[in-house]
Amino acid sequence: MSRDPIIEKIRNAKPPDSSLPEIDVSRFSDESGKAETFIRNLESVGGRVVHISSRREISPQIAALFPDAKEIVSCVEGVDCGTIDTGKISSAKELEKLDLAIIEAHFGVAENGAVWVTDKNFFHRSIPFIAAHVVVVLQQEKIVENMHEACARLNEFHEGYGVFISGPSKTADIEQSLVIGAQGPLSLTVFLEY
Amino acid sequence: MGSFSEHSMNNHSSAAEKFIHNEDRVNWHDKALWFVREKRDVAASSVKGWEELRTLAAAIKAHTLSHLDEYLLQFEHEASANGARVHWAMNAEEHNEIVYNILRSRSTTLAVKSKSMLTEECGLNHFLERKGIEVVDTDLGERIVQLANEPPSHIVMPAIHKKREEIDELFHHHLNTERSGGNAEYLAREARKHLREKFLSAGAAMTGVNFAIAETGAVVVCTNEGNADMGVHAAPLHIACMGMEKIIPTTEHLGVFLRLLARSATGQPITAYTSFYRKPKPGCEMHIVIVDNGRSEQLARENFRSSLRCIRCGACMNTCPVYRRSGGYSYGFTIPGPIGSILSPGIDVKKYGSLPFASTLCGSCSDVCPVKIDIHAQLYAWRQIISTRHGASIGKRMIMSVAGIMFSHPALFRAAGIGGNFLQKVLPPVLINSAVRRWTKQRDLPEAPVQTFSQWYKKRKT
């Protein structure tokens, strides 16, 4: 175990104390409308926004937007368009053919169109990645301005896993041509609830 | 340090010669990277207080390095309390042994791996393959270079040097795809299918670490493709490998870095996925390997320790006129470009002694660096060390070689608009002329820049 020798080497090598700066979050606030900024940024990273005023609208909207989806998992209370028995699933392999996953977000971030989701929002961590298409339900009032506000909130979450998701998976590794849909979902739609 | 000659080292300029031989490719490579640099500029200018953010990021990292031992121990404590196992590796060999032993304990024969420059640095893939464990890199760019049996040529865009037609051939050969003329969408879809099979059958998932948070014991991984998460959530075993400088004090500090990283790297406001792995999923194992491998030596070097602030965004490569023209492989080190040229001499000054000379000292790298490393000043400081110890003539010859790279393509030279700056700083005319002769070979001498230079030089003398 090299822990002690490494720590010893660091103690001998490290510079004298350099002070930790205060982060004055107010200096980074630009007072633009949070919802509009969120929508603009989400669209710029390849995501899509659907406005809803009640959760009852979700199931019919999904039927219209994803007519070919067969295997659907809903992890959102009150949205019952799921088609597979989630109680039986214990491995990612069983989710291989998942067409659509519907999950709820704790909050969104205006400056980059990201949503924060954690273990509480799904029953298996693969769900937001293995599904071909992902729908995220987000209440508009839960959008924060930037990553300073977002990170300040993260210590409220003690789950084992959480992720900021900003748009669908993507790659530009072939001559810098953007392809939406890399190893994760091919599309990401946020249902923004007023 | 033993004897030192141009023969004993990887010479940047002779390695570059292979790349710059193909003028079209150099032109294309240069443009592709400059395009990314421009996207970075747009993203940076859209953030209120960008310069203040850079100052904060630099100060947070400087503070962390001055208490590195304490933060690492705090991190170990928290991560262990979360149910992860923490390991410490003094060097690459120990890192590889630790990873191998974990994999062997679960009888793993196939491991998937998301992007990690550290495991490249340690030569992990070849080590594991020799032990009979298959490793599949799952970032598309990394998979491309893995199939081509090449290392990444860039830390964020590993296959930036590859043309789409070459990728088409490579996939046709290894993945039995149709020949598509290099259709990016088709090739990416085929890679998606191929990699999904691997994700769902792997016995372990390895990841790098972008940030490790001392306060919570979480490791944070940023990807666009979702490949780290596809691997980690499907496999029973997660091994995260991190250089010890990846630590930051708290989640609050992370906010600063997450605002800077993707904007500096590709111009995106954030990567598609920023994943916080804190506890293993039920019934599964999570291991974190903390690696020194020369970092504590770099920490001891007063003039060079700030290089450990690096968050591996790649911006200094995209902006570097020499990198853009000479390609990542010309550096012969895992981390190419300006940052690699100040890290590598600390590892082996004999082998990498030419790299600090692979620069025009234009300072563009320091200007874009989100953690404000004074890269060009450190390049200059390494040059002085190398020239003092081994004679100024070596330095002069290598500076001349850089001139050759700059002059090898007159259109680029003009487009970069850095000629005057570069020349004033580093070159007497006799060197330029001989460098141009040496590097242009059969090509005609580029008229315009030489004339411009001569005019400038005449004016300067009078």
Ligand code: SF4
């Ligand atoms: S040195 Fe700075 S610009 Fe270069 S990769 Fe590191 S953080 Fe990015």
